[in-house]
Amino acid sequence: MTTLLEPPAASPVAGIRSxxxxxxxxxxxxCTHCLSESSPQATHGTMTPADWHAVITDxxxxxxxxxxxxxxxxxxxxNWREFAELGLSLGLHVEVYSNLFHVRPEWWDLxxxxxxxxxxxxxxxxxxxxxxxxxxxxSYARTRCNIREAVxxxxxxxxxxxxxxxxxxxxxxxxxxxxxxxxxxxTDRVRAVGRAALPGTKPTLxxxxxxxxxxxxxxxxxxxxAGCVLSRDFPAGHVRETRLAELFRGKAWVNLSASIPPPxxxxxxxxxxxxxxxxxxEACDPAY
Numbered sequence: 665m666t667t668l669l670e671p672p673a674a675s676p677v678a679g680i681r682s683x684x685x686x687x688x689x690x691x692x693x694x695c696t697h698c699l700s701e702s703s704p705q706a707t708h709g710t711m712t713p714a715d716w717h718a719v720i721t722d723x724x725x726x727x728x729x730x731x732x733x734x735x736x737x738x739x740x741x742x743n744w745r746e747f748a749e750l751g752l753s754l755g756l757h758v759e760v761y762s763n764l765f766h767v768r769p770e771w772w773d774l775x776x777x778x779x780x781x782x783x784x785x786x787x788x789x790x791x792x793x794x795x796x797x798x799x800x801x802x803s804y805a806r807t808r809c810n811i812r813e814a815v816x817x818x819x820x821x822x823x824x825x826x827x828x829x830x831x832x833x834x835x836x837x838x839x840x841x842x843x844x845x846x847x848x849x850x851t852d853r854v855r856a857v858g859r860a861a862l863p864g865t866k867p868t869l870x871x872x873x874x875x876x877x878x879x880x881x882x883x884x885x886x887x888x889x890a891g892c893v894l895s896r897d898f899p900a901g902h903v904r905e906t907r908l909a910e911l912f913r914g915k916a917w918v919n920l921s922a923s924i925p926p927p928x929x930x931x932x933x934x935x936x937x938x939x940x941x942x943x944x945x946e947a948c949d950p951a952y
Contacts, residue, residue, distance in 0.1 A: 676727035678912040678921075683723050684882035684893050687716060687744060688736040692765045694799035695785075697828050697854045699894055702736040709885020713743045715904055717750060719883055722908040724754035732783075734761040734893065736885075745774055752779050759783055764810035765803055772817060781820040784811065788833040789840040797828055808844075815845040822848030869898065869924055877921035881912070891920055898923075 689706035691698075700706075723731060731751045738744050739762055751758040760775070761783040775782050784807060788794040794804035814821045823841050827834050834851060841849050869876075876891030883889060888899035889911050900916040911917055 676729070677909055678877075678881075678917065679879055680726070680728050680881050680912060682730040682732065682880045683719075683728050684732045684734055684880065685716065685719065685747070686734050686736070686882060686884050686893055687711070687738050687747065688741045689885050690740045691735055691737040691763065692740070692800060693737070693763055693803060696797055696799065697826060699896070700736060706736060707885075708741055709887075711883075711885055711887050711904070713746070715887065716743070716747055719903055719908060720747060720750050720756070721754065724751070724756055726909055726912070728756070730757040730759065732759040732761055737763050737765070739766070739771070745771075748774060748780065752777065757781070763798070763803070764807045764814075765800070766806070767810045767813070772813070772819075775814065775819045776817055781822070782814055783822045783824070786811070786823045786825055786837050786841055787828070789836040790833050793829065793833060794837075808840075811841070811846065812844050821846060822850070825849065825851045826854050827851060828854045866897070869895065876924050877917070878924070889917070891924060895920075895924075 686700065686709075688708040689700055689702045690704065690708060691702035691706065692704060694703045720731060731747075733744055733747060735741070738760060741747075744760075748758045748760065757779055759781045764782075764784045774780060786794070786807065787797045788804070791804040794807075795801050798804075811821065811823070823846050825834055825837050825841075838849050838851070876895045880892050881889060882891070882893045882896070883903055884893070884896055884899075887902045887904040888896070889901045889903060889908075890896050890899055898920055900920045901911040901914060903911065906914070
């Protein structure tokens, strides 16, 4: 994966506008519903920095407009800023989906750059309830503090809320985010993927919102191509074995796309740049 592709055509290959790059499984939190089952003990996967460089370069050459750095917690990867800078240099919009548990002072310079947006997850206005979901005491206070800092610095930020616990203070969480100045807020139900799946059950494509492969795709830490990070159990090839352009034009991708149930009422909007689990990317909002 070292040679460049031809300049992009008028429209992105396979209609893909947004590419989720799950650059790590490592995270400071252990959220009860995490689709990737990330944790402090997880790894960055088998993709090397050179592999990610090649994917980002190919994405730009194929006319893809947005890359999203996700995880796990993407900022735990030692090369995450390098990946963001490469995307920006190629004219891509870069979104960083962070839990905002820890933000180094020097990172704000990147978050305030043109072409960069920030996203995060928020679960409740009750610190104890929020921390129960994330599995980390103090996560509410630290995430809330960094959301306020982002707003104060003029960073474009959006937040996703997953409804997980019975009686969870979802409405109050939205109100609190609005009071802090967050303008883009989405909510979604928990999806039966990763830790949220019932023991002994296998994920099904029926759990998808219907937008996987339709305008979006994802690359996982092991190099698998998926329709989105939620459909991780249904890979359509591997970027370390086959170039991205060939994968998108291949039979496996076509078959996967055909097997995804069509978008349902209240599914993700067409311009959604992520998937339907706000724990990692943009969520569905019934208000759309």
